[in-house]
Amino acid sequence: MTAIERHTLLLQMQVVFRAAERDDLPKLEWYGKYTHFRQVFQRTYEEQLRGQRLMLLADVNGFPVGQIFIQLENYEDLWLDMRKRAYLYSLRVMDAFQRQGLGSALLREAETLLRAQRYDSVSIAAAKDNLGARRLYERHAFRVVAEDAGRWSYVDHEGLTHYVNEPCWILEKFLR
Ligand SMILES: CC(C)(COP(=O)(O)OP(=O)(O)OC[C@H]1O[C@@H](n2cnc3c(N)ncnc32)[C@H](O)[C@@H]1OP(=O)(O)O)[C@@H](O)C(=O)NCCC(=O)NCCS
Numbered sequence: 001m002t003a004i005e006r007h008t009l010l011l012q013m014q015v016v017f018r019a020a021e022r023d024d025l026p027k028l029e030w031y032g033k034y035t036h037f038r039q040v041f042q043r044t045y046e047e048q049l050r051g052q053r054l055m056l057l058a059d060v061n062g063f064p065v066g067q068i069f070i071q072l073e074n075y076e077d078l079w080l081d082m083r084k085r086a087y088l089y090s091l092r093v094m095d096a097f098q099r100q101g102l103g104s105a106l107l108r109e110a111e112t113l114l115r116a117q118r119y120d121s122v123s124i125a126a127a128k129d130n131l132g133a134r135r136l137y138e139r140h141a142f143r144v145v146a147e148d149a150g151r152w153s154y155v156d157h158e159g160l161t162h163y164v165n166e167p168c169w170i171l172e173k174f175l176r
Contacts, residue, residue, distance in 0.1 A: 013060050015102065017109045020045060020055035020064070027064055028055075030094065038157040044069055056110055058093070058102050066093040068106040070114070086114050088124040091133075107140050115175050122175060125150065125168040134169060142171035 020028070025045060029035045047053040051072070058066030071087040088110055093102045114122055124142060126134040127150065134144075150166035 015065075015105070016059040017105070018057055018059055020048065020057050020067075024055075024057060024064055028067065036156040036162070037154065039155050054113070056106065056113070058097075058106055060097070065097045066102045066106055067091070068110050070110055072119075083121075084117070084119045086110075086119050086122045088122060091124070103136055104140065107136070111140075111173075111175070119175050121172055123170055123172040125170055128167045128169060134171070137171045140173070142173045144169045145172045146170040 022045065025038075025041050028041050029038060034041075041055075044053050044055055048055055053072060054070040056068050056070065057064040067090060068088055069090040071089065073085050073087070075083055075085065077083050088107070091103060091106060093106070111122065122142075123145075124137055125148065126137055128147075146169075148168050148170050150168040151164065153161055153163045155161050
């Protein structure tokens, strides 16, 4: 077989950062890669409607190529002042779109939103074996404050419960 000459085409893409809509839920499964999280996406979306969570997407041509979810909390501190804190999780970018700054942009977008709503602090977990994620968060001024056994469970699209065991670092950043 003769070698095929390679040609290149330089593409410029617009990325829109926005909250998930109901139509996005099947797309978040990324053609089978995250089908097992169908119920998780559905529940998270319902909590977004109630103002308890936010599903922030990086949309290219109507498709969510990246995401970060935000859990929003109010709590009383030691002095009984009301505080607002948020927990970032499920940050992911489709393989083909990685290493172009999208993960960083999602973190920045989340932070900007939280600052605008006067959140006091934000935290995120990095699996202990995910050095790249920890490096990314530390570059964004998150600092390790604790470790966690990272035990949680979810029910997949067939109704089966899965138990996850993923020891992680908890990183935190103060916003005010
Ligand atoms: C972690 C994750 C979200 C990062 O997304 P990303 O879009 O690749 O993130 P960024 O592009 O902002 O940064 C990643 C790396 O690309 C580099 N980078 C950023 N822009 C770049 C560019 N234009 N050209 C080349 N490299 C670039 C960054 O310096 C960084 O390098 P480093 O990892 O060596 O420190 C992504 O790797 C991912 O989805 N991983 C799987 C899921 C996961 O592990 N999530 C974290 C859960 S704890």
